[in-house]
Amino acid sequence: MSRATDAIERLLGIMQRLRGPGGCPWDREQTLRSLRPYVLEETYEVLEAIDAGDAREHCEELGDLLLQIVFQAQLTREAGQFDFADVANAISNKLVSRHPHVFGDVEVEDAEQVLRQWAALKREEKRAKGRGESVLEGVPKEMPALARADRLTEKASRIGFDWPDASGAREKVSEEIGELDRAIAAGDRVEIEHELGDVLFAVANLSRKLGIPPEEALRGTVARFIARFSHIERELARRGVPHGGASLEEMDVLWNEAKVLEAKAKSGSAPAVTEPPRGLGKERG
Incomplete structure (x- = not known):
């Protein structure tokens, strides 16, 4: 742990210097909003490195993504809101509280039960914070639409709103394509867009049922x-x-x-x- 601690402290020190007096002009000009595109860009580059199977590139891209976390934590630290330690402690506390089968005395049978337990604990946390209790909450609006559809249908499935198997989801795709064909024949552009979206959503749901991320x-x-x-x-x-x-x-x-x-x-x-x-x-x- 000392090696990891030393590395994190070094990175935090570098970030503070870059943002401090006499630091980098570009880094000193950045805001949370200006950094938003980089978070997405770095995430996609991590995915590319994983797909390429290049361990060295993967390590480098994870570092670039970590920089975005450290950078934002430095900005919020300067604003007196929270710092990197708060970020690390927050996720650590969440992991412990949502894994009572590991850090407590709760017993689970399989991964599916773990997911149901996770969802239930998450709803309890939101209720305690006075937030909404919809199972669909927590899926970012800015996710790519196919990935968001995948996550939304997966969340809905946790309370039983789902096809028993992939065959029902496949039939839904055919049903939606039929409705799209009818909209195209009618030449109604608004309806065509609506039905095309339904087709894409149904395909994303089928992908989930088949265990293949649509994105x-x-x-x-x-x-x-x-x-x-x-x-x-x-x-x-x-x-x-x-x-x-x-x-x-x-x-x-x-x-x-x-x-x-x-x-x-x-x-x-x-x-x-x-x-x-x-x-x-x-x-x-």
């Missing part, structure tokens, strides 16, 4: 789209065909070619079709 599933599809489309661009450039100079049929052939190469790469018989190199990145880490 991660879509991220994977986006990555494959980029890799396959990049293959099309490379091949057209190699043939001297300018952007917009190929027909849809020609590009479709190259798209299918990329899929074949992708399948061969999975079997180890060909190099993978990869995404283009990432850009230079951001200026702050």
Whole structure:
């Protein structure tokens, strides 16, 4: 623990110096609102490092994310609100109170019971604080919509508002697609948007029932789209065909070619079709 304590104290000291007199002009200008985009950006970069399986990069990106926590805690410390120790103690207290099966004498049978217990304890804490008691509370409004739909339906499922299995959720997807088709046929743009949202929500719910986070599933599809489309661009450039100079049929052939190469790469018989190199990145880490 002494090594971790020393490292945290060093980081807190560096942050205080950066914000103090004679520190960094950029750091001294920052506010909680100006730091908001960096929290999201760093979180996504941690996810990218996890997906890449690069331990060194993962460690570095976790450090960048930790900086955002330390930075905000320094700002609130200067405002006389709370400091990093308060942040660490708050989560420590929460972990202890919500794990009575570990730190107390409560017994649980499985992970599902742990989740139900966690939800019940969370509701009790909110009630004690005079907050609302809806099981849907606590899901940030600024989460990506698919991930938020996943979390909302998962929370609702904790009190039994859920399909018994994935088949019911799958039937709901078909039902919503039918309603979308009817809205498209009617040409009602407002209704089309409404029904399209219902389709996406139903798909997110099905993903949850299948145990596949919808945001991660879509991220994977986006990555494959980029890799396959990049293959099309490379091949057209190699043939001297300018952007917009190929027909849809020609590009479709190259798209299918990329899929074949992708399948061969999975079997180890060909190099993978990869995404283009990432850009230079951001200026702050």
